[in-house]
Amino acid sequence: MKFRSVFDIIGPVMIGPSSSHTAGAARIGRVARNLFNREPKWAHISFYGSFAKTYKGHGTDVAIVGGLLDFDTFDERIKESLEIARKKKIKITFREEEAVPEHPNTAKITVGDDDGELELVGISIGGGKIEIVELNGFKLRLSGHNPAILVVHDDRFGAIANVSNILAKHQINIGQMEVSRKEKGKMALMTIEVDQNLEDQVIDEITALPNITQVARIVD
Amino acid sequence: MFRNVAELVELADSKQKKISALMIEQEMEVTGKSREQIIYQMGVNLDVMEQAVEKGLQGVRSVSGLTGGDAVLLQNYIKSGNSLSGEMLLDAVSKAVATNEVNAAMGTICATPTAGSAGVVPGTLFALQNKLKPSREEKIEFLFTAGAFGFVVANNASISGAAGGCQAEVGSASGMAAAAIVEMAGGTPAQSAEAMAITLKNMLGLVCDPVAGLVEVPCVKRNAMGAANAMVAADMALAGITSRIPCDEVIDAMYKIGQTMPSALRETAQGGLAATPTGRELEAKIFGIPLNKK
Numbered sequence: 121m122k123f124r125s126v127f128d129i130i131g132p133v134m135i136g137p138s139s140s141h142t143a144g145a146a147r148i149g150r151v152a153r154n155l156f157n158r159e160p161k162w163a164h165i166s167f168y169g170s171f172a173k174t175y176k177g178h179g180t181d182v183a184i185v186g187g188l189l190d191f192d193t194f195d196e197r198i199k200e201s202l203e204i205a206r207k208k209k210i211k212i213t214f215r216e217e218e219a220v221p222e223h224p225n226t227a228k229i230t231v232g233d234d235d236g237e238l239e240l241v242g243i244s245i246g247g248g249k250i251e252i253v254e255l256n257g258f259k260l261r262l263s264g265h266n267p268a269i270l271v272v273h274d275d276r277f278g279a280i281a282n283v284s285n286i287l288a289k290h291q292i293n294i295g296q297m298e299v300s301r302k303e304k305g306k307m308a309l310m311t312i313e314v315d316q317n318l319e320d321q322v323i324d325e326i327t328a329l330p331n332i333t334q335v336a337r338i339v340d
Numbered sequence: 341m342f343r344n345v346a347e348l349v350e351l352a353d354s355k356q357k358k359i360s361a362l363m364i365e366q367e368m369e370v371t372g373k374s375r376e377q378i379i380y381q382m383g384v385n386l387d388v389m390e391q392a393v394e395k396g397l398q399g400v401r402s403v404s405g406l407t408g409g410d411a412v413l414l415q416n417y418i419k420s421g422n423s424l425s426g427e428m429l430l431d432a433v434s435k436a437v438a439t440n441e442v443n444a445a446m447g448t449i450c451a452t453p454t455a456g457s458a459g460v461v462p463g464t465l466f467a468l469q470n471k472l473k474p475s476r477e478e479k480i481e482f483l484f485t486a487g488a489f490g491f492v493v494a495n496n497a498s499i500s501g502a503a504g505g506c507q508a509e510v511g512s513a514s515g516m517a518a519a520a521i522v523e524m525a526g527g528t529p530a531q532s533a534e535a536m537a538i539t540l541k542n543m544l545g546l547v548c549d550p551v552a553g554l555v556e557v558p559c560v561k562r563n564a565m566g567a568a569n570a571m572v573a574a575d576m577a578l579a580g581i582t583s584r585i586p587c588d589e590v591i592d593a594m595y596k597i598g599q600t601m602p603s604a605l606r607e608t609a610q611g612g613l614a615a616t617p618t619g620r621e622l623e624a625k626i627f628g629i630p631l632n633k634k
Contacts, residue, residue, distance in 0.1 A: 121343075121495045126367050127381060129453045129490035129499070129516075130461075130483050133388045136443030137555035139455040140500055170502040173608045174553025176627060177404075179446065199446055224502040224606065246500030246508075247453045315372075 122245065132248045134193040140225050141171065141178030144244030146198060149187020151252055151262075152229045155270065155336045156238045160231035162211040163188055169224040171244075172216040181214055184227060193248065223253075258300045258309040266295055266313040268338040269323070274331040275301045275308040282329045283310060290322050307333070341366055345492055345533045345587040352529035359519070359529050360481035363488040382480045388450045389439070389462035396438025400445045404626045407556040408445060411438035428467050429571050436463025436567035440560040452483075453490045453499040456555045457513035459563035461486050464517045464570050472524055485523045486516035489536050496588070497595035501548035502607040504598025506562055511543030511594060514566040514573075521574035537583035537590045539573040544590075545597055547605035549612025552623035558613055 123129065134143040153159075165184055167175050175181050179198075185205050186198035197204060205212055217228075225244040230237060241254035252262040255270065262268060273279045280299060287294060293315045301308035318337055327335045342348040342362065352359050367378050397415060401408030414434035417423060423430050436459030443449045443458055452461040465482050468474065474482070490499065493512045498504035518535035522528075527535075543566070551557040583590065604611030613619050623629075 123491060123494040124370050126363055126378075126484060126487035126491060127385075129494060130382065130385055130487040131450055131452075133385060133448065133450050134455060136446050136449055136455050136458075139451040139453075139458075140502060142455065143451065170607045173610065174550070177550070177553035177609070178555065194448055196448075224603070224608075225500075246498060246503060247494065248451050248455075 123247075123249065128247060128249050132193045134248060135196065135198050138178040139248040140244040140246055141174065141180045142183045143193040143248035144225065144250045145171070145180040145183040145227065146187040146191065146193050147248065147250045148227055148242030148244065148252070149184040149229065150190060150192070151187075151242065151250070151338060152231055152238065152240050153188050153190050154338050155240065155255070156231050157336060158233070159208070160188065160210060161233035162231070164213050164215070164230045166215045166217050166228040168217045168219060168221040168226040168228070171225050171227055175214075175216075180227075184229070185212055188229070188231065255309065257302065260298055260300060260309065260311045262311055262313070262338075266315070267317045268311065268313045269318060269326070270336045270338070271310040271312070271326060271332060272334040273308055273310060274333070275305050276331045279308075279329075279331045280310060283312070283326055283332075286322065286325050286329070287312070287314070290319075292316060292318065292322065341369070342488075342492070344496060345489065345536065345591070348488060348492065349529045349533050358481065358485070359488050359523060359532060360484035363484040363491070379480055382483050383476070385450045386476075386479055386483060388448060389452075390466065392439045392442045392447060392449045393435045393462055393466055395447060396442045397434070400441050400447065402441070402444040402554075402556055403446065404552070404554055404556065406444070406551070406554060406622065406626075407560050408441050410560065411435070411441055425568075428471060429568055432464045432467035432567040432571050433564045434463075435466050436460050436563040437560055439463060440563045444554070444556045444560065452486065453494065453512055453516070454501070454509045456501060456559050457509040457563060457566065459560075460510060460513035460566040460570060461517045461520070463563070463567040464521055467571075468521065468524060474524060478524060482520045482524050485532065486520040489519045489532070490516045493591055497591050498598055504595065505601050505606055506546040506548045507540075507543045507594050508598055509548065510562045510566040511540055511546055513563075514543060514570045515540040517567065517570035518573040518577070521570060522577055525574065525578055527578050531577045533587040534582050535574045535577035537585065537587035538576055538581070539569050540587075540590045540594060541583065541585065542569055542573070544594055547601065547612050548607040549605055549614045550607065550609055551614050551619040552626050553609035553614070554626070557619075557622075
């Protein structure tokens with residue numbers, strides 16, 4: 121079931137005018153911000169499908185930038201997000217893509233600074249609910265509603281077991297887990313949705329494991 | 341966990357519980373939160389809805405200037421005492437309009453189930469206040485009942501205009517409201533399901549064709565009629581009228597209609613009212629783009 125909570129239906133509390141094109145967009149932007157783990161210096165945002173056709177009228181642009189600034193769906197500052205980003209000297213560019221996406225409300229965000237960059241693709245599936253379907257070229261499915269960790273690792277035996285052992289040691293329950301890779305034996309990505317927020321120590325322990333390249337955390 | 345309306349009604353009958361109670365129990369099970377936490381959170385949503393209605397009734401205007409002020413006109417008309425379709429019905433309509441006018445003005449609202457359809461459920465809820473005199477708890481229950489029916493639609497069909505047209509947004513909202521009205525008025529769970537079916541049947545095929553892509557025209561007035569539709573369907577169900585097509589099959593029909601709806605009529609501002617000469621003219625004016633460039 122895509123919708124699990126009654127508050128997916130009665131909610132979210134948000135700044136208008138569109139739950140999918142405003143609130144959902146803000147949430148996609150905020151996931152990008154959380155995964156990047158700091159304020160980016162620049163962001164390229166591509167809109168597809170209905171997003172590309174109607175983003176100006178729905179405030180999708182201000183919402184997604186609001187999310188990148190770590191604003192929640194009901195944060196009044198969303199309305200002035202472009203101005204706030206400009207003052208912070210964050211360079212933002214938008215593109216209206218012609219390509220027909222799998223889902224009508226699709227956005228691709230690339231954020232970066234001098235130390236690195238991150239690219240994700242998010243879809244807004246209705247009522248403010250979103251899914252992240254791609255991260256740095258990896259296919260995945262992440263609702264953004266539960267705390268989660270994303271672990272970039274080398275595709276070697278034992279890597280997954282080591283991570284789940286650490287979670288078990290800290291008594292953290294895994295709600296959903298997915299592993300994807302581009303090529304056998306190369307870089308792979310673990311997506312783990314968990315039931316509670318993760319302490320820094322857990323992240324540090326996972327980062328210290330062999331064959332682990334990067335660990336990012338999404339808090340609820 | 342209930343997967344469809346038939347299971348929901350059966351569960352309510354066998355446990356002798358209201359649909360709102362079942363929704364609260366399921367939410368506790370799924371999220372692990374306490375009853376108090378869940379009811380508190382819904383109370384916060386209720387407060388947001390009430391504030392949006394109040395704000396809209398004072399008169400707001402959207403940035404584009406396309407919408408705003410109609411809720412006030414309707415309230416004044418009700419006060420004149422000359423209304424034809426009845427005060428409570430028009431009160432629901434005006435409060436639905438108020439909410440969506442606030443939404444269009446980038447104000448704070450609670451999506452029910454979406455922002456574009458956020459007026460119907462609160463519009464009907466706050467219009468029932470004078471007659472049914474619900475307590476705060478009962479108003480919160482109204483939202484859980486509406487949520488239960490919306491939950492079924494969202495999981496078996498869609499609540500997104502881009503995916504299923506306006507029938508999936510205002511259609512779903514109206515069905516949710518009708519079912520909740522029935523419960524608040526003392527009807528049975530089965531009557532709630534009939535009300536939802538009757539409402540949604542009258543919304544089938546409704547396209548999502550917002551002028552200039554803005555959640556304004558025709559969205560505000562579709563919420564108005566969605567509220568009216570919900571009120572009338574609830575009365576019909578309470579009178580004992582049933583839908584020949586069961587609620588779940590109506591939901592399924594809505595889903596299939598949405599799938600066959602062309603993209604131009606699913607929130608792309610390419611067809612329907614958005615593509616009328618006036619729609620195009622408004623779009624050009626709002627965005628400052630010459631008409632021949634569209």
